[in-house]
Amino acid sequence: MATTNGTLYGLIIEFDDAPTLVEAVTKCRDHGFTKWDVHTPFPIHGMDDAMGIRGTRLPFLVLGGGLTGLGLATLMQWWMNAVDYPFQISGKPLFGLPANIPIMFELTVLLSAFAVFFGMWGLNGMPKLYHPLFNNARFRRATQDRFFIVVEAVDPKFELESTRAFLAGLGGSEVEEVNESSED
């Protein structure tokens, strides 16, 4: 599999159980890589600390979405029923909080959920239907039953031979090169 033609994307190493992976990931973090990642079939407990990932700003986006929904629902109900098309029904006030709360709640939830959904995929850079890692045949098991560490060639600390040696010392499988584009 290891090839040398084409632009190098990075080096990949495979592990077959979670505890070994977490030890190896901790070493990579301490080595000071920045452009690297761990690929696992399921989220592993404690991996955030092992990789040194900081919190995501997603909750703030969601707060924004929720407040937008709340504001929109309030304005919409007030403007449509009390300003643009006022009409009396059952002696109810044109705009009164109790009758307008259900829709305020629903739109708050709806726009928050949109913020979660589109925010999360957006921050993750998806959809991204092509990725260099898909060229590696082994990597298909990243969504099934194997664990991978990938160090990208653009990492400032990346130096082909020394990084290869470092990764090889982590206790995983043989280190492989992954190219930017598929060679076939």
Add this chain to the structure above:
Amino acid sequence: MKQSVTDPLNNTVDDPTKPAELVLGDHNFTTLTEKVSDIVLERKTPRAWYIALAFFAGLTGILFLMIGYLFITGVGVWGLNNPVGWGWAIVNFVFWVGIGHAGTLISAILFLLRQKWRTSINRFAEAMTIFAVICAGIFPGIHVGRVWVVYWLFPLPNYQAMWPNFRSPLLWDVFAVGTYATVSLLFWYTGMVPDLATLRDRAKGRLQQIIYGALALGWRGSHRHWHRYEKAYLLLAGLATPLVLSVHSVVSFDFATSQLPGWHTTIFPPYFVAGAVFSGFAMVGTLLIPARQWFGLKDIITLHHLENMNKIILATGSMVGFAYATEFFIAWYGGNPYESFAFVNRAFGPYAWAYWIMVSCNVITPQLFWSKKIRTNIPIMWIMYIFVNIGMWFERFVITVTSLSRDFLPSSWAYYKPTTIDILTFLGSFGLFFTLVLLFIRFMPMIAMAEVKTVMPIADAHGGERRSVGDYHGDIPRHVRDQGKGGDA
């Protein structure tokens, strides 16, 4: 089903020294992935699936025929009469929306409560939620009379320059059910993306690779992605929890905010929500038992899962029974003669037959689940689920029809009877529901693989038991295993 400790598929024996195992058999990540994805990718579609699909697709056809007939003729084809302006269409709407609640309860509320057993059944239940809400949405939509102006339900600019009345609970319903359907769909799809990526990576056919590849959005299990993904999942669960409690509350407002005896009660929101969860779990069970049987998933959807569901049915069923009693008590204690008449009329009036079907199915049936023998007996529990489904449909019938048919003025009383069109439309909605369920189990991952992997003992990153089986190389893929070779791929 024997209650013996030696039965390898029985994990309902209480052992206080350790939690119940959620995945039975010597499963590891590889075998679990193979087992679930093979249903979609490898296994020959069983003939029974085609027969069932043909049958239910035919029923769906009947649904659309009935709707077509309704559209060209008018709502007079239904059995509605002067006091009973809400017949089966509204009964069916409330019934189907209620069914949907189990999915969100399992995916959101049990997630927040850290109930790990939900992982085996949440995908299935969420799918069922969406299909049930689709069925539900049809009924009010076709009930409006002039379907060509159905868009008046939404705040869209129109030629009369008028806006919908936001002070009406019927409009709250549009927003509640619409939001619920949308959020459930986002939740379901978000949860499914890692599993769709698994299917993409295992698919052999080009078409499958393209379709699952597109649906998987390029997911590659990156932990930087998992990190945001888990946060998003938690946020969606947090949003869906109040949402699911609000949906059936808002549905109950359709009734509770009216002046009609039997409808005008404050107990409706919690009572509707409990009933919704009750009926939803019964429907999940109705579908899950055949599915786990036919697709050999008894080691993933274990007896322990079913027993837990039965406990929830027992709890919510008791709440429903308690609500029936409370309604009666308040009707008497409140001293309103119309209100007490409405309840006496329910139990002993012309619809007494429906009332007592409802009581026997919803009050008596779930109480049998106090017995562990019944709670863990698969044929019996399946029959109980059917009873609950029937009982909960009748509950909505009793609430909707009895109150309308006899209100304040005896001169305007009338008995309501459905027409054949009503009946065929309702049966047709089951056709649509089961057609969608069949397509789902054939083409989508019906078990949340990535989530089940997290609750397996070997997923523990901090040591513990690393392998459930002695052979370290138990997780070599099948094609290598079959060649009789060891070593890695």
